[in-house]
Amino acid sequence: MPHSAAQNSNQLLAALAPADFARLQPHSTAVNLKLLHKLEKPNKPIEEIYFLDAGIASVVAVQSNEELAEIGLIGREGMTSSSVLLGGGQSPHSTYMQAVGSGRKIAAKDLRKAAQESESLQQLLLKYVQSFMVQTAHTAIANGRAKLPERLARWILMAQDRVGGGTLVLTHEFLGLMLGVRRAGVTETMQNLQRRRFIQTNGADHRAQSRRP
Numbered sequence: 001m002p003h004s005a006a007q008n009s010n011q012l013l014a015a016l017a018p019a020d021f022a023r024l025q026p027h028s029t030a031v032n033l034k035l036l037h038k039l040e041k042p043n044k045p046i047e048e049i050y051f052l053d054a055g056i057a058s059v060v061a062v063q064s065n066e067e068l069a070e071i072g073l074i075g076r077e078g079m080t081s082s083s084v085l086l087g088g089g090q091s092p093h094s095t096y097m098q099a100v101g102s103g104r105k106i107a108a109k110d111l112r113k114a115a116q117e118s119e120s121l122q123q124l125l126l127k128y129v130q131s132f133m134v135q136t137a138h139t140a141i142a143n144g145r146a147k148l149p150e151r152l153a154r155w156i157l158m159a160q161d162r163v164g165g166g167t168l169v170l171t172h173e174f175l176g177l178m179l180g181v182r183r184a185g186v187t188e189t190m191q192n193l194q195r196r197r198f199i200q201t202n203g204a205d206h207r208a209q210s211r212r213p
Helices: 018-027 082-086 108-117 119-145 148-163 172-179 183-195
Strands: 028-033 038-040 048-062 068-074 093-107 167-169 199-201 207-210
Touching (some): 018 119, 028 048, 038 048, 068 093, 068 148, 082 108, 093 108, 108 119, 148 172, 172 183
Antiparallel strands (some): 028 093, 038 093, 048 068, 048 093, 167 207, 199 207
16 A cells, blocks of 8 residues: 555545554555456455455346346445445445456455544545445436436446546446346447537447547
């Protein structure tokens, strides 16, 4: 881990007070995170927390019939497994990398102990948990009220914020899975967004670039 929190690419770690950063430093390990790497499995004990420096992780709700729907995105602004900070040892959701990246991992027991020992650390991490809960609430509203073009545009902008660049490498099939719609619907909507000059696509199915300034 860097010598000071301010040098860290992860915005949550960078916001820590030096004493809180030093409290976590001995327990953190640098990791490279491959595409589809599982960070959290549904209804399984959470053993490690990940603070992303790069890449995107999807938090996905898994229904009883094995259908999937994305409910949240995590990038360099935050951390995985928020339920640990709320006293939970597991989650019904799955979390995995949808864009390759890197970060730091800390054992759940070590993070929980550090948060119990430092009120300032606990408060900052809980503020992130609150912001993530707001994100999932707005995702639920979008899924229930918005049409596919608005939902897809929202998703692209959220992903762009987290990768820190204009290019996303994703398949239409994967986007359909995340949004809970058919692949053909994603393809048609992507083509419409491109005609309106909101995005540029490169290749038949793999790359989209937002035109947002």
